[in-house]
Amino acid sequence: MPDAKWRVALLIFNGAWASTVYGSLELFHSANLRQAKNRQFHCDLISADRTAVQLYGGQSIHGDVVIGEAPYDLIMLAHYWGDFEQLTKQYPGIPPWLAKQHANGARIAGINSGIFWAAEAGLLNGGRATTYWRHLREFEQRYPNVQWQANQASVEHAGIYSSNGQNASLDLSMHLLEKFCGPSIAASLARDISFDSRRTYDVNLINIAGFRQHRDVGIHRAQDWLDEHFKQSVELQLLAKQIGMSRRTFIRRFQEATGELPSRYLQRLRVEAAKHRLGNTDDSIKTIGMGVGYRDISSFSKVFKSITDVTPREFRSRLRPAGIRNISKAD
Template sequence: MADAKWRVALLIFNGAWASTVYGSMELFHSVNLRRPKDQQFHCDLVSADSQPVQLYGGQSIQGDAVIGDEPYDLIMLAHYWGDFQYLTEQYPSIPPWLAKQHAKGARIAGVNSGIFWAAEAGLLDGGRATTYWRHLREFELRYPKVQWQANQASVEHARIYSSNGQNASMDLSLHLVEKFCGASIAAGLARDISFDSRRTYDLNLINIAGFRQHRDVGIHRAQDWLDEHFTQSVELQALANQIGMSRRTFIRRFQKATGELPSRYLQRLRIEAAKHRLGNTQDSIKTIGMGVGYRDISSFSKVFKSLTDVTPREYRQRLRPTDTKTQI
């Protein structure tokens, strides 16, 4: 596909999970079916050498290309379960290749434990990432310069993306589609491939992840609580008491850690949840506003526009231009 707009490398290696290789490939293929040829993805299975690769399930596959100087726009790192030290010794050329690709502008996305390749390359030193919970402690010890976010489903840092769990990896892939192709394509694709309309990632969204880039444990606890209870009425004094701070100290530390006042962070949580539901449900705007914690549609619309520059109705129409039902 010489005329494709974006080149994607799906890194394969011994022990890689086939589902996290082919799942991404098929998602990009689904995008291609909706786009003109000059707006499509070209995907390569890329390996460290010309030898066949044995995947986690025992299948043996051959890569389309070998790592080298050819630049890619996006590199996907498959999930792995096994001896990470042995794997890095087996493929010493992968980390420096990733570092060079990232320096050239490539985005790098690690599906669950696959993010360890980026950490091994030093690309996450001083940065943030998440991973599958079973590997979290090992990675904390192996890569202490990385801020591992145990409670985040997806994290974005300096063009490097990570996910925590199989469903979160699908959300990560859809987020990458949005980055390259826009919200309308990503939302349409999400509706078509969704296998469980009840599943929501209203929290732990990449748009919220940046506010976790701090080391204040008390404020992380407060954010954990807000992430779980954002639809409820929130009393800052009660929340401050819960984590052992005065109200004034809590507000000061929260703003220092996140760059936002607690009230504004709460608004962001609610609006991110509302954006997800506007794009993925038929619920009325009033129902969505009340469902994320607002008592009336006027307040909801005012806050929504202050954070997105559009009204809830305009946001939904951008994602679903042909859907005129159930707007109010």
Template sequence: MAPFGIRVAFAVYEGVWASTLYPAADVLQSVNLRQLTGTFSWNIVTPTEQSVVSYSGQRMTGDATMMDSGRYDWVVLPHFWGDFDRALEVHPQVAHWLQRQYQSGALIASVNSGAFWAAQAGLLQGRRATAYWRHIPALKQQFPNVEWLEQQGLVEDAGLYTSNGQNAGMDLAMHLVERVCGAEMASDLARDITFDSRRDYDLTLFNMAGFRHHRDDNIHHVQNWLDKHFAETVSFRALADNAGMSKSTFLRRFERATGEKPTRYLQRLRVEAAKHRLINSDDNIKAISINVGYRDFSYFSKIFKVITNLSPKRFRERYRPR
């Protein structure tokens, strides 16, 4: 096989739900066929050379093992069924392998209970994450140093992605495709593959995940505040004071961490919120403008077009599910 650009590892362990693994692989293959080039390659990676038994009873053999020295760009942790303490006994290799992959620069993405493995590896300590609501109590008890967001379908924090179910897992795959191939490719795939593309959770914060691939915790805290208050009047001097910095230091550190000036970041956050509402609601566009923090509709339209290359009206016409 010819060399590929992005190497993806699908971790497979006892009780894995194949339905949270193969759809993502199909998405990556769809990209390869549309691009007419090897954008992605992927391996099924098992803890050892022994095969594992999936939730549905299939015996699954890996292309590689966690004992190998291979490095991946993305690691996907599918949902599994069973007691996690028992899973740890059976697969003691997983946590160390995840630590090694993350330290080497891999993005770690979990579907539902796959978050147990990321938390066990210590990767989520002091960070935000999500999982299916039934698992949240156990996760809170076992990993109290993680901020578990029960109502959020998708969460990203410092290159660690978590999702709360199969639909969210598909959105996760689409988001990762968008990072590499752009919004148009991801949108085209979504229309062809995920016909029920309206979600009852908001993808705004998840779509801003690319600006969180840094390790500056003070700036993460500022971003957390903006996630909740972006529609309000924002004082960057007050944010700097709360972060214990001068305004000039804050502006410099924010841009160094995120790659964007705070004002531009706030604009992007508001536009992402508007995009979600344009696709998933019937709200009037002027009302959407006000709800995301813009009283001046013409200014909102100008900023929206600068960031998306489309007017709000054209964006809704193009991307709203038909």
């Protein structure tokens, strides 16, 4: 057994993008360097057999190990570019191996089109996922029992993670680092590589994915709308009417499906977006609060603490030591 806390397998196969293999590998290695006395990750490049794998860029490499009985805590599925049907015929052993690993507790992360392996293994039936836009229609036709989320950067379902672009794949890797190692190491790495400072989408959605584990299509539609418009003023009466429900029915069904009132779900969306900005920008707390939908800093701080148990200022201080901060005096 490797002298590390977590075992990670990075699956390689013909057509895999090297950047989505080595990018994740180097992040895990960087996490190890931060805790040299307590190594977090043992990483294997894993392949279906002992033959060389030709990556998308033309390089040929061999896996460190071949898929088998050894258990893993996390399996990363590389983005690919190629003939999907051909790959399934070339590597018939990968889907059943993934299914067994997942049944034994492994988390699985499909980077962009890499998620097709999880879908092929039947692990996403009745669940949700996203993927690279170029493959979305193909996957919708091949896996109609999966709710493909075209507009979400990252999605989690039952321990299976997916992303829909190169930037989103880095976000996904960082999110997994936080899951396994905690926010301190993840934040330290994010600072060192100037990570996530100019995102144009909201990466907070992955952190509330648990509220999507239901099959109420009407409430999913409402969540889709809230996910996109949470920065705006929201009238529940109008939202309920938009999806064809009375206000009372909407609130009842929303709470039954998610376990939260729609107003609280909206607060969580806003707080997750604020957490992201607190950790990755020097914007003032007032600016951040107004930017996620609050009219004054008092209301923002009260809601933030009710969800996180700390104030926005305390949250930022934990993630960003004073020596590296350049926060506006407006704080």
